[in-house]
Amino acid sequence: MLEATALAIAALAQPIVICYLIVGTIVGLVFGVLPGLGGVVALTISLPFTFGMKPIHAMFLYSGIMGSITFGGSISAVLLNTPGTAHNAATCIDGYPMTQAGQGAKAVGIAATASGFGAFFGVFVLLGLIPIVRRVVLAFGPPEVFSLVLFGLVTVAFASRGNIIKGLAVGGLGVLLSLIGFSEVSASLRFTMGSDYLWDGIPLVPFLVGLFALSELVRYMIRGGTVVTASKIESRGGAWEGFIEVFRHKLLFLRCSSLGTIIGIIPGVGATVANFLAYTMAVQTCKNPETFGKGDPRGIVAAESANNAKDGGALLPTVGFGVPGSAEMVVLLGAFILHGLVPGPLLMRDHLDLVMAIILGLVLSNIFASTFGLIGANTLARLTFIRVSYIIPFLMALCFLAVYAIRQQPMDLAQLVVWGFFGYAMSVFDYPKVCLVIGYVLGVIAENNFHLSLMIGYGSPTVFFTRPISLVLLIGIALVIGVPLVRNWRKK
Amino acid sequence: MLVLAMIVTALGYRAKARIIPLLIGSFTLLMIITTILSELSPKIKQKFDIGLIDFKKMESLTKKDQSSTKLSGFELWKKILAAFGWTAGTLFAIYLGGFHIAITLFSIFFLRFHAGVRWLSSVVLTGILYGSVYLFFDVLLGVELYRGVLFGALPPSF
Numbered sequence: 001m002l003e004a005t006a007l008a009i010a011a012l013a014q015p016i017v018i019c020y021l022i023v024g025t026i027v028g029l030v031f032g033v034l035p036g037l038g039g040v041v042a043l044t045i046s047l048p049f050t051f052g053m054k055p056i057h058a059m060f061l062y063s064g065i066m067g068s069i070t071f072g073g074s075i076s077a078v079l080l081n082t083p084g085t086a087h088n089a090a091t092c093i094d095g096y097p098m099t100q101a102g103q104g105a106k107a108v109g110i111a112a113t114a115s116g117f118g119a120f121f122g123v124f125v126l127l128g129l130i131p132i133v134r135r136v137v138l139a140f141g142p143p144e145v146f147s148l149v150l151f152g153l154v155t156v157a158f159a160s161r162g163n164i165i166k167g168l169a170v171g172g173l174g175v176l177l178s179l180i181g182f183s184e185v186s187a188s189l190r191f192t193m194g195s196d197y198l199w200d201g202i203p204l205v206p207f208l209v210g211l212f213a214l215s216e217l218v219r220y221m222i223r224g225g226t227v228v229t230a231s232k233i234e235s236r237g238g239a240w241e242g243f244i245e246v247f248r249h250k251l252l253f254l255r256c257s258s259l260g261t262i263i264g265i266i267p268g269v270g271a272t273v274a275n276f277l278a279y280t281m282a283v284q285t286c287k288n289p290e291t292f293g294k295g296d297p298r299g300i301v302a303a304e305s306a307n308n309a310k311d312g313g314a315l316l317p318t319v320g321f322g323v324p325g326s327a328e329m330v331v332l333l334g335a336f337i338l339h340g341l342v343p344g345p346l347l348m349r350d351h352l353d354l355v356m357a358i359i360l361g362l363v364l365s366n367i368f369a370s371t372f373g374l375i376g377a378n379t380l381a382r383l384t385f386i387r388v389s390y391i392i393p394f395l396m397a398l399c400f401l402a403v404y405a406i407r408q409q410p411m412d413l414a415q416l417v418v419w420g421f422f423g424y425a426m427s428v429f430d431y432p433k434v435c436l437v438i439g440y441v442l443g444v445i446a447e448n449n450f451h452l453s454l455m456i457g458y459g460s461p462t463v464f465f466t467r468p469i470s471l472v473l474l475i476g477i478a479l480v481i482g483v484p485l486v487r488n489w490r491k492k
Numbered sequence: 493m494l495v496l497a498m499i500v501t502a503l504g505y506r507a508k509a510r511i512i513p514l515l516i517g518s519f520t521l522l523m524i525i526t527t528i529l530s531e532l533s534p535k536i537k538q539k540f541d542i543g544l545i546d547f548k549k550m551e552s553l554t555k556k557d558q559s560s561t562k563l564s565g566f567e568l569w570k571k572i573l574a575a576f577g578w579t580a581g582t583l584f585a586i587y588l589g590g591f592h593i594a595i596t597l598f599s600i601f602f603l604r605f606h607a608g609v610r611w612l613s614s615v616v617l618t619g620i621l622y623g624s625v626y627l628f629f630d631v632l633l634g635v636e637l638y639r640g641v642l643f644g645a646l647p648p649s650f
Contacts, residue, residue, distance in 0.1 A: 165523050168523045169520055169524045169527055172520030175520075176516055389602070389607030396579075405629065408635070
């Protein structure tokens, strides 16, 4: 682990890597501030541009984006009452009232500090758990990986928008989509409709960019107007006061950061959940809860520390087991595949330096983001006053070009458009896109491990129930689905 | 329909190739049927309406994005069709004329006719966009952008 850390630090000695980190941070801040875009869009659009980079350089760019997105979203949440990303929705509740009271800069200062230190907390927990996880992953064979993948699919369905049935349906569809193309397991082509184009299955980049980026552009096109319709930005007062304020609520910060990290570790559950759960916990456990919702700094501390601490936690299942901890991690998995890395238990064994690069990048990008954000919060927030019509041609061109640049296949552009409108329809009818993508990414892993497990068990499916870790995970799946359903039926 | 089609198609595959598609497909179909039934029957919807977070309740605590306006059914469909038209039109323009022409035309016409920006501003913004694309993709990344079938590129094959 020390050697891997040294390699990651040595990479930082190259000025180009610092540039990638700063560029990633700025991109993350901008995409975070603009509502509807967010980390997944920023990461998917940046995927093709990293194609020719060394993997370790690409990881610094991605971590720059991931580390700054959430804080970017908190700027518009606090100053404009519009969360830049879904992860910042709870931040609006107390952030905007503070802005209305003329304490916008202080609120941004609280968000910057809580975000930064929350991310550090998550990273430190991750660093502490990596040696343990490296041993644990060795106990994971194909039956355990298959059960873990199923567990991830179920928890993400449970924690996403819409209801669990929609989430499971969409997750299943994602798995089915991943089966299109050549199957290594059976050495046969499936669902290609006689097309050469689908030999390799549905390509990842057009799928992700269409589903997340283009669908948001379609929404912008339909909505029109400016990104946000606030009349002005109120940001008087001192950011330094905000910095100090976080330290007045140390215990709350530690509780919410712990909660965020734990939520991040659970596969599939993301920052949106962390944000709301931490806020709810703060309201239920703090003194004078009646001040929440009226500009209480504790609301921002709770929400922002949790949604940044989750980054460290979410990395654990992603790099340890190849099961994404959040939507952004899904894209990171895609990035691993793009750079020829195989996500899964062996990633930490064979490429620990890349993992350390991501961790280091997260820490540094949070520092940069908090600094840039504090200096330029007003300027960043003004981006949201731009008419969406000005942004659309640039982003549309970026989407088409980014998708084409990877494989230079014109048919990928048609895929992009199809998935773009499919993603828009999913948003309108409240079907969680994250479940579709996680199903797509995990589908092949699930199938390969399923067949390997059957081979280990000499064709008997009892192999999933006779191995303790697999059995525990399957019981967990049953509880995650069964307990809320039964409770719901009893209530009603 | 797609899931059903995949299940039916999978029945024609060898055992090893069809087991996962059939298992997952059947489960997915069951979930889809349950979703459809829950949309039709509020009673069934109540039974299955569970999630970890009540996002609608939490989001009601935050002020919604003020720029979103309620559109009537017809107006919404008009805008959706317009969005589809612009996107599909761009794709078609790329197919025919290549990226450079398609991006230029899309940008100018979108800004002028959809956004209502003046001609001069549309041209200037398009110039900035075209310049950025050329600099970044052609010069820095060295990507050979699709020229379009009218300029000799091979038509895409499915």
